[in-house]
Amino acid sequence: MSKPQFDQFKPxxxxxxxxxxxxxxxxxxxxxxxxxxxxxSGFAVEMEPRLGGAFIIRAPDGSNHITGEVLEHDPPNRLTVSWNVNWPDLVEKLGTTLVTYEIAQAGEAVRLTMSERHDRPLSDDILSGGRTGWPAILSGLKSLLETGKAPQIKMAPPVKMLEALKAMGIKVPS
Amino acid sequence: MSAMDEVFKALADASRRSLLDRLHAENGQTLNELCEGLEMTRQAVTKHLAILEDANLITTIRHGREKLHYLNPVPIHQIGERWIKKFERSKLAALSELKRQLEKRDE
Structure with a gap:
């Protein structure tokens, strides 16, 4: 995709x-x-480390769960990728999702801020999937870096998000 | 003061909890939006927001010319991880869903 107008995407x-x-x-x-x-949860981030490079998140079964592109690449401070879930019609109906990581030294620690941006308003039900998943993913990342181990967090399926997607006519995997 | 002390101290104030409630109802608000309809002065809101941000319960981001405030549930998630055992999680989720459904019926 061509570089989106970031200002049109609201966090x-x-x-x-x-x-x-x-x-x-x-x-x-x-x-x-x-x-x-x-x-x-066993998902593999596969990224070509350059502007315009491919960004893929592969599910444990080998399928491409997320497909995107590297849109800002300034290691180790800032990374923006498009983050599109590979379900039929999903991107057409919800628009592209942008995910940005900002990484900054803060005293002896590192401050990591993740923002998820969209080019249109989305309901809380649609956003609930990410809002359930991100805190667990980020806590796991923190544990892994600080202790060498990440707790296996068993997450319930994001029921509200799946129902909201179905209501929009998006086919979700059963 | 440890990070968790700051979280509990920040939460131990009804005005600050109401600001978190406002962000929970609508995430990504400006200072002006957060001040609307509140009894607090703008200075007081600014001060409470700074305490919440220091405790990492909210996070801010620049969007164009605006500074937007977001609820950051990560520290609360970490408190949950510390005291809630894994096998209790699904039971708690079921209980809070039951509570939600029952309260909805009363409305």
Whole structure:
């Protein structure tokens, strides 16, 4: 896709977490499959580390769950990717999702802010999937970097989001 | 003061909890929007927001010319991780869903 007009995308969900680590290690954990599998329920982040590179999140069964493109690439400080769930008609109906990670040194810790931006208003039900998932993913990332281990968090399926998608005529996997 | 002390201290104030409620109802508000219809002065709201941000219960981001405020549930999630055992999670989710459904029926 061509570079979107970022100003048209409003942040609808923003999370910040402090991690006792270095910006370089946080960047690596966010962009490396071996790391991400440990804190992201087995999902592998596969990223070509350059502007315009491919960004994929592969499900444990090998399928592409998220497909996107690297839109801002300033290691280890700032990364923006398009983040589109590969379900039929989803991008057409919900528009592109942008995810930005901002990484900054804050004293002895690193401040990581994740923002999810959209080009149209979306209901809380649609956003509930991400709002359930992100705190668990970010806490897992923090544990992994600070202790070497990430707790396996069993997450319930985002029922409200799935119902809202169905109501919009988007086919969701059963 | 530890990070968790700051969270509990920030939560131990009804005005600050009401600001969190407002962000829960509508995330991503400006200072002006947050002040609307409140009994508090703008200065008081600014001060409470700073305490909430220091405790990492809210986070702010620039969007164009505006500074937007967002509820940040990450510290509350971490408190949950600390004291709620994994096997209790699904039972708690079921209980809060039951409570939600029953209260909805009363409306």
């Amino acid at each position: 609808l969900t923003v999370y910040t977490i402090y991690i006792a680590s270095t910006p370089e290690r946080v960047w690596e954990a966010l962009t490396n499959a071996e790391f991400s599998r440990k804190y992201f």
